[in-house]
Structure formats: structure tokens, C-alpha cells
Amino acid sequence: MKRIYLLLLSLLLAVFVIADPQYEEHLHLEPLPQGLLLASFNFKSNATLQSFEQQHFRYIPRSLGQILQHARTKELHLRFSSGRWDAESWGARPWDGTKEGGTGVEVWAWIEAATSEDAFFHWITLNHALSGLFCASLNFIDSTRTTRPVHTYEPVGDHSNTSLSSLHLLHGTLPREVVCTENLTPFLKLLPCKGKAGISSLLNGHKLFDASWQSMSIDVRPICPERDSLCMVEMEQTVDMVLDIERSKRPHDNPIPRPPPVDQLKCDTSKPYSSPNACFPMDMSNMQSWSLSDVFGRPIKGSCLATDVRGERSEPFCIRVPYEHQIFTSQGSIERKDPSSSHRCYVLPEYDDFDMALPQQESPAVISRPTPPLYASRSFTGHGQERGGVQTLLTNPSSNVAVSFTYFETLPWFMKPYLHTLRAQIATSPSHSQRDIIKSIYYRPALDRQRGTQLEIQIAVPPASTVRLTYDFEKAILRYTEYPPDANRGFDVAPAVIRLPPNPTDPSSKAVYLRTTSLLLSLPTPDFSMPYNVIILTSTVIALAFGSIYNLLVRRFVGADEVESFSLARIKERIKARIKGRFGVMVDRFSNKEKKTQ
Numbered sequence: 084m085k086r087i088y089l090l091l092l093s094l095l096l097a098v099f100v101i102a103d104p105q106y107e108e109h110l111h112l113e114p115l116p117q118g119l120l121l122a123s124f125n126f127k128s129n130a131t132l133q134s135f136e137q138q139h140f141r142y143i144p145r146s147l148g149q150i151l152q153h154a155r156t157k158e159l160h161l162r163f164s165s166g167r168w169d170a171e172s173w174g175a176r177p178w179d180g181t182k183e184g185g186t187g188v189e190v191w192a193w194i195e196a197a198t199s200e201d202a203f204f205h206w207i208t209l210n211h212a213l214s215g216l217f218c219a220s221l222n223f224i225d226s227t228r229t230t231r232p233v234h235t236y237e238p239v240g241d242h243s244n245t246s247l248s249s250l251h252l253l254h255g256t257l258p259r260e261v262v263c264t265e266n267l268t269p270f271l272k273l274l275p276c277k278g279k280a281g282i283s284s285l286l287n288g289h290k291l292f293d294a295s296w297q298s299m300s301i302d303v304r305p306i307c308p309e310r311d312s313l314c315m316v317e318m319e320q321t322v323d324m325v326l327d328i329e330r331s332k333r334p335h336d337n338p339i340p341r342p343p344p345v346d347q348l349k350c351d352t353s354k355p356y357s358s359p360n361a362c363f364p365m366d367m368s369n370m371q372s373w374s375l376s377d378v379f380g381r382p383i384k385g386s387c388l389a390t391d392v393r394g395e396r397s398e399p400f401c402i403r404v405p406y407e408h409q410i411f412t413s414q415g416s417i418e419r420k421d422p423s424s425s426h427r428c429y430v431l432p433e434y435d436d437f438d439m440a441l442p443q444q445e446s447p448a449v450i451s452r453p454t455p456p457l458y459a460s461r462s463f464t465g466h467g468q469e470r471g472g473v474q475t476l477l478t479n480p481s482s483n484v485a486v487s488f489t490y491f492e493t494l495p496w497f498m499k500p501y502l503h504t505l506r507a508q509i510a511t512s513p514s515h516s517q518r519d520i521i522k523s524i525y526y527r528p529a530l531d532r533q534r535g536t537q538l539e540i541q542i543a544v545p546p547a548s549t550v551r552l553t554y555d556f557e558k559a560i561l562r563y564t565e566y567p568p569d570a571n572r573g574f575d576v577a578p579a580v581i582r583l584p585p586n587p588t589d590p591s592s593k594a595v596y597l598r599t600t601s602l603l604l605s606l607p608t609p610d611f612s613m614p615y616n617v618i619i620l621t622s623t624v625i626a627l628a629f630g631s632i633y634n635l636l637v638r639r640f641v642g643a644d645e646v647e648s649f650s651l652a653r654i655k656e657r658i659k660a661r662i663k664g665r666f667g668v669m670v671d672r673f674s675n676k677e678k679k680t681q
Contacts, residue, residue: 105129106142106275106388110282112402114449115173118329118371119295120378123177124282124322126274132305132314143303143318144273146216151303154209157250158193158240159303161213163262163270166296166325167600173325174452180596182300182321185578187262187601188219191254193238195246202251203229210255218265224255227496230537233525235491235582237594240304241314256493258575258601262299264288270299273320274387281387281431282399285379286322290331294324332377374440382413382438386431398428403450404441411440425450457486457544459581461599468558468607473500475552475579475599476510479544487522487543490552491580494536496529497559498576498604504555509548519543520550531559558606566608576602 111123128142140148151159162184168176176183192209196202206229214221232254242250267288271278278286291297300321307314333340350362357363376382386399398419403426404410412418415432431437457479464472479486494500507520522541529536544550567574581597 107397108282108387108399110285110400112400113452114404115325115452116449117172118327119173120326120328120331120373121173121177122285122322122324122326124286124320126283126320128275128318128320129315132316135316142275143316147273147301147303147318150209150212150216154205154212155195156192156205156209156303157195157242157246157305158238159209159301160191160239161217161301162189163187163217163219163260163266163299164189164297165262165292166294168296168325170455170458170597175455176597177323178321179593180598181593182302182323183298183596183598184300185256185258185580185598185601187256187258187260187575187577188221189254189256189577190221190224191232191236191252193242193250193252195249196251197249199231199251202253206253206255217269220257220260221255223257226534227532228257228493228535229253229255230493230527230535232491232537232539234489234539234541235580238304239302240317241307242305254493256577258577262297263292266299267291270301270320270322273301273318276387280385282383283387284384285375285381287380290326290379291322291324293330294326297322297324326378328371328373328378331379332373372441372443375438382436383431384436385434398430400431400437400439401426401428402439402441403427405450408444409442411442413437413439454480455597456481456583456595457488457581457597459579459597459599461579461602463602463604464553465555468605470555470557471604472504472553472555473602476549477542477544477552477581478549479546482547485543485545486583487541488581488583490538490540490542491582492536492538493577494529494538494556495574495576495604496531496533496535497561497574497606498536498556499529499559500536500538500554500556502526502554504553506554507542507550507552509545510551511548558604560607563609563611563614566611570608570611573603573605576604 105127106129107125107127109125111121111125113121113123115121130139130141130143134141135143135148136152138145138149138152150156162182164184164186166186168183170176190210190213192206194202194205194209196205203226207225210221210224213219231252236252236254238247238250267286271283271286274283276283278284298321300319302317302319302321304317305314306317329340348362349365350357351365354363383400402410403424405425406420406422410427412429413432413436415435416437417430419428419430420426421428429437429439457477459475459477461473461475464474475490477490502524505521505524507517509520520542522543524541525537525539527534527537540552542550542552578601579599581599583595583597585594586592
């Protein structure tokens with residue numbers, strides 16, 4: 084009988100271990116050209132769908148889980164980004180752009196609702212709740228900043244066919260939002276170790292927001308690994324940043340850069356003008372020494388949940404450098420090399436601090452990243468305060484493969500494009516037919532003060548070609564109450580989103596996303612000092628008129644002959660009379676007090 088109990092107990096524990104929520108974290112470092120460093124932090128928290136619906140929260144925080152349940156959100160994607168990814172110098176984007184957002188704040192979600200009106204109501208509820216959770220201005224995403232993409236986004240999670248029919252996709256952007264430490268703090272609070280241990284202890288606001296480019300993302304989706312298996316809810320948090328190693332190594336108390344002494348300069352003798360009297364400094368940015376404490380300001384504080392459900396030690400830290408380069412690490416760490424990808428991964432000590440140092444190398448410690456499948460840049464054209472134009476350059480770097488993608492733009496309602504002026508031509512051969520470039524167009528016009536413009540274009544770019552996409556637009560005149568406090572700065576236009584579909588011949592391939600930079604639109608701005616001037620002038624006129632009329636009505640006018648003549652003797656008599664009156668009052672008070680005491 085005891086054996087049966089023990090067998091049942093072991094089976095029950097095995098079921099709990101298999102169904103136990105998991106937590107994984109991973110940090111990937113990769114040196115980039117020009118002395119830059121790409122740091123990618125990834126955190127994954129899983130929970131069973133049943134426990135999530137019953138509000139049994141463990142690794143997925145209750146604060147976010149209850150918001151999603153209340154807003155009927157089945158899949159959420161939230162992005163906080165700043166800076167610009169230099170694809171020409173740095174190569175392809177990390178995570179193929181799937182974890183990247185446009186400048187500012189970008190959010191899209193699949194909401195379960197019976198009608199589109201009900202979905203929009205839950206969408207507003209979701210944004211207001213996320214605004215309070217992440218200390219962001221998501222509550223300003225209203226109908227004018229909300230779109231419903233058709234071809235650009237697809238669900239990443241596993242949804243049944245019956246649930247897909249009732250899901251509504253809504254997308255919103257805030258390109259004006261400034262990402263700061265107020266957004267990083269609640270982001271770290273969602274982690275199990277709260278940024279106190281593990282790789283999250285490296286996330287310092289001073290370093291993160293001093294980066295050349297940074298992006299924070301949160302993705303919540305349902306996953307079902309196999310049919311008829313236990314479905315899970317996965318929350319994935321990602322932080323990507325590009326740090327300048329030389330700038331990050333500067334101390335906080337003395338951040339001003341200073342040139343090195345003459346005896347420490349290394350001259351580039353390969354230059355034809357090199358001589359004993361002329362020294363051209365050698366570029367040592369890709370060969371300089373650095374460590375985690377230098378770049379992030381602190382080492383890794385131990386490990387956070389070092390073992391997985393199988394009891395094996397995970398490898399949360401990896402760096403991609405050539406194998407011939409030396410790397411020094413703290414004691415207690417275990418190094419594991421991957422010859423196929425030039426990665427070195429480390430098992431962190433469970434309780435001790437971990438630091439890694441890369442000494443100065445004789446050769447650059449940079450491994451080239453893959454070339455992106457497409458280059459995109461967008462800018463304004465034209466001049467004046469009434470009309471303008473938008474120009475987008477789309478370059479295909481491949482010499483033998485054409486690129487097909489979806490180009491998605493969200494324009495504010497006061498930026499009214501002329502669809503008949505939409506042109507797409509190849510820069511090298513302007514005579515090329517436009518029908519071969521633009522395959523289809525989905526256009527949803529704007530309504531004044533109700534919704535923005537939505538434009539989705541299916542485009543195909545031939546090999547080794549650059550397509551110039553242009554259109555004209557008209558600027559609307561706003562009411563003076565609709566301008567922001569810094570109206571002369573302009574209005575931010577959300578970046579364009581480009582989606583490259585997965586390769587149909589490769590089942591393992593995934594979609595690739597690109598985003599252009601945001602634009603700054605200048606609108607006709609009134610002179611906001613005029614109301615102030617009018618108020619001042621009106622108040623002055625009223626004061627003068629009212630004062631004159633009031634004096635005429637209240638004052639009593641007396642003739643000059645009726646006024647008593649000025650005499651010094653009379654003034655003395657009046658002063659003496661007042662002094663006597665005061666003295667008499669004091670004498671009376673004193674006498675009254677004596678009577679009371681008697």
C-alpha cells in the first residue's frame with residue numbers, strides 16, 4: 084500500500100514539475116563598429132492558461148494579468164523606443180525587428196469583443212490602465228490615434244479558429260512620448276527579481292537612456308506547443324540598447340571627454356602624410372578594453388532563478404566575439420563555447436557577483452552582422468505652410484532576389500494626403516511601370532477630429548534597385564486650443580512600419596519588421612501673444628474708462644474759494660486736540676480699572 088502511495092505521490096510531483104511555470108532570462112552582447120556595443124536583455128515568464136484565468140499568478144505579475152483580463156485582451160504588444168537604428172553601419176536589427184517599436188510609444192492588441200464599438204471601449208480601458216502601470220501617456224491614445232491594420236500585423240500567439248473570429252486588432256502610437264526612468268522602474272517591477280539579481284541588475288537608467296538607440300518591449304500571448312497539450316500564457320520582456328563604450332566608461336563626476344596625452348597616442352603610419360612631426364591617431368574604438376562594470380556601472384548581482392524545471396543550470400549570459408580574443412571572467416562561472424556561431428556563454432555563480440573583462444586586442448573584436456533585407460528612409464518635401472509632400476526611399480540590397488513587403492503609415496487627421504498624387508518609381512529607371520511596383524492599396528481616409536489616415540501598400544522592389552514613393556498632402560488649420568504648449572516645435576508624425584512576410588520556401592522563417600524614423604510636421608501657427616496683448620489693452624481701456632466715470636460719480640467737486648485756507652496754527656490746534664482726546668480716553672480707562680479692583 085505504501086508503494087502505491089509513493090508511486091501516486093511521485094506522479095503528482097512530476098505533473099506539477101512539468102506544469103510548473105517557467106522563467107528564463109538571457110543577455111546577449113555583441114560589439115558593433117565604431118566602438119559600440121549591442122546589449123539584448125530577454126526575460127520570459129510562463130504560466131498555464133488555466134491558472135492565469137483563475138488568477139493564480141506566480142511569475143506573470145498580477146498587476147498586468149488583471150488588466151488584460153478586465154480589458155478582454157488576448158494578445159498584447161507594447162513598445163517604448165528612442166533613437167535610431169543605423170542599419171547601414173550596424174546591419175540587421177535584433178530579433179528581426181519584431182521586438183522593436185517606433186519612436187516614442189507604440190501598442191497594439193487583439194481584443195475579444197462582439198462588435199467593433201465594444202472592442203474600442205475595451206481598448207480605451209486597456210490604454211488607461213497601462214498608462215497608470217507604466218507611468219506613460221497612453222491615456223492620450225484616442226480615436227484620432229487609433230487604427231485597425233489589415234495586412235501589417237498578424238497574431239503571434241496560438242488562437243483557435245473560433246476565437247479568431249471574435250478578435251479585433253487595434254493599434255495606437257504616441258511618437259511625441261519621451262521614454263525615461265519612470266517607464267523603466269515599473270518595467271523592472273514586473274520581473275521576479277525586481278532588478279535586484281540576475282542580468283536585470285545591469286539595467287541602470289543612466290546607462291540605458293544614454294544609449295544611441297534603445298527599445299523596451301512587452302509581449303503577452305497564448306502558446307500551445309502541440310495540439311491537445313497544455314496551453315500556456317507567455318510574457319516576454321525585452322530590452323535592446325546600443326551603447327557607446329567610450330562614453331559609458333566616463334565617470335559620472337567627470338563626464339567631459341579629454342584628449343589623451345601625446346605619449347599615449349598611437350599614430351597610423353599607413354597614411355601617406357605620416358611623419359615624425361605629424362601624427363594621425365589610429366582608430367582604436369574597436370580594439371579598446373572594457374568590462375561589464377565599466378559599461379553598465381556595476382557587475383551582475385548573482386543569478387535569478389538559476390535552475391530551470393529540470394534542475395539544470397541555465398546560461399543567461401552570452402557574448403559574440405572571435406575565438407582568438409581573450410576574455411576574463413569572475414571565479415565561479417562556467418564557460419561554454421558554440422563553434423558554429425562564435426558565441427561564448429557563461430553559467431553565472433548563484434550568489435556571487437559576476438564580471439567580465441575584454442582586454443585590448445590587436446585586431447577588431449567585431450563580427451559583421453547580416454545585411455538587412457531592405458533599407459528605408461522617409462522625409463518631408465516641399466515648402467510653405469499650406470501643402471507639402473512625403474518621400475520614402477526603399478532600397479533592396481540583394482542583387483538577385485526581389486523583395487515584397489507591406490508599407491503601413493498612420494497619419495494624423497490634420498495631415499490630409501492626396502491619394503491621386505501617390506507615385507512609385509525606380510530611381511535608376513523612372514520609366515518603369517508603377518503597376519509592377521505597387522500591387523495593392525488599402526486606404527482609410529481621415530475624419531476631422533475623429534480618426535487619422537490609414538494607408539497600407541503592397542510593394543515589390545526589384546533586385547539592386549531603389550524605389551521612390553512620394554505623395555502630396557495638405558495641412559489643416561487647427562483651433563488655437565488644439566496646439567500643444569510648444570506649438571512652434573511642430574507635430575510628430577508616427578514612423579512607417581514595413582513588414583516583410585516569411586519566406587514560403589523556408590518553414591522556419593519568420594516575418595521581418597522595419598521602421599523608419601518619425602517626422603516633424605510644421606503647421607500654420609498663430610501668434611499666441613495676441614490674446615495676451617488684447618487682454619492687456621482691453622483691461623487698460625476699461626480701467627481708464629471706469630476710473631474716470633467712477634471719479635465723476637463719487638467725488639464731490641468744491642470751488643477753490645470755498646476751501647479753507649492753509650494755516651499752521653490751525654494744524655497745531657488740531658494736533659493738540661487729538662492728543663488731549665487720546666489722553667482723556669486713557670485716563671478714563673485707568674480710573675475704571677481702579678474702581679473694579681476696589
